[in-house]
Amino acid sequence: xxxxxxxxxxxxxxxxxxxxxxxxxxxxxxxxxxxxxxxxxxxxxxxxxxxxxxxxxxxxxxxxxxxxxxxxxxxxxxxxxxxxxxxxxxxxxxxxxxxxxxxxxxxxxxxxxxxxxxxxxxxxxxxxxxxxxxxxxxxxxxxxxxxxxxxxxxxxxxxxxxxxxxxxxxxxxxxxxxxxxxxxxxxxxxxxxxxxxxxxxxxxxxxxxxxxxxxxxxxxxxxxxxxxxxxxxxxxxxxxxxxxxxxxxxxxxxxxxxxxxxxxxxxxxxxxxxxxxxxxxxx
Numbered sequence: 001x002x003x004x005x006x007x008x009x010x011x012x013x014x015x016x017x018x019x020x021x022x023x024x025x026x027x028x029x030x031x032x033x034x035x036x037x038x039x040x041x042x043x044x045x046x047x048x049x050x051x052x053x054x055x056x057x058x059x060x061x062x063x064x065x066x067x068x069x070x071x072x073x074x075x076x077x078x079x080x081x082x083x084x085x086x087x088x089x090x091x092x093x094x095x096x097x098x099x100x101x102x103x104x105x106x107x108x109x110x111x112x113x114x115x116x117x118x119x120x121x122x123x124x125x126x127x128x129x130x131x132x133x134x135x136x137x138x139x140x141x142x143x144x145x146x147x148x149x150x151x152x153x154x155x156x157x158x159x160x161x162x163x164x165x166x167x168x169x170x171x172x173x174x175x176x177x178x179x180x181x182x183x184x185x186x187x188x189x190x191x192x193x194x195x196x197x198x199x200x201x202x203x204x205x206x207x208x209x210x211x212x213x214x215x216x217x218x219x220x221x222x223x224x225x226x227x228x229x230x231x232x233x234x235x236x237x238x239x240x241x242x243x244x245x246x247x248x249x250x251x252x253x254x255x256x257x258x259x260x261x262x263x264x265x266x267x268x269x270x271x272x273x274x275x276x277x278x279x280x281x282x283x
Contacts, residue, residue, distance in 0.1 A: 002082055081098060215278055
């Protein structure tokens with residue numbers, strides 16, 4: 001838009017920057033400038049952007065202010081169709097003329113023409129564009145990595161849990177009539193036997209008559225706690241018994257068949273499973 005204005009009016013002064021002129025078929029520049037913006041330039045911007053005069057003037061002022069800041073930090077000021085300004089070490093502005101525009105401003109399609117001549121971003125430092133490109137690239141890469149991770153997790157088949165192999169142990173000394181009610185207990189006992197086998201400890205089975213024993217897992221004077229614990233175990237399907245002693249202690253126990261020599265093994269297994277001290281008594 002600056003180039004087209006110069007083609008029509010031959011002169012344009014940008015306060016604080018300098019004055020451009022069209023002479024002899026080329027553009028000239030001098031560091032001196034007017035104190036105020038040329039009213040004809042404000043009207044030109046207003047006509048070609050459709051903005052009010054105040055907004056057109058504000059566009060011009062912003063354009064001048066930004067370009068002065070860029071020139072002061074050593075950046076070039078590029079004006080399409082006019083040329084390039086750069087600040088020298090002495091402080092003055094040096095001008096390099098560019099090629100004049102061929103098409104008229106009216107020939108530019110509305111959708112391709114900037115809303116204002118001063119919204120042309122080519123005068124911004126290139127580092128901003130590079131930074132924006134890096135940010136966009138990083139965002140795309142992050143999204144791609146997340147998508148790849150989700151795809152990888154979804155394609156993995158569920159790994160079946162390895163079934164625990166329990167080696168059968170023949171125990172002729174123990175006969176349990178109701179195996180269903182003590183399945184968890186027997187699993188725990190089998191685990192105990194496997195542990196001993198891994199450590200090289202032989203399991204000794206002593207032949208003898210099986211008798212019933214009370215394996216007490218709760219022995220407390222707090223009857224409220226005992227009742228609550230008893231209800232929990234019953235809900236889990238455990239066949240436990242709750243009673244009290246003459247001394248006022250509440251007891252929760254399993255009554256299981258075992259030989260006298262086998263009670264220690266069952267007591268230890270129950271103690272590990274229920275994480276409590278287990279007492280063994282004859283009924």
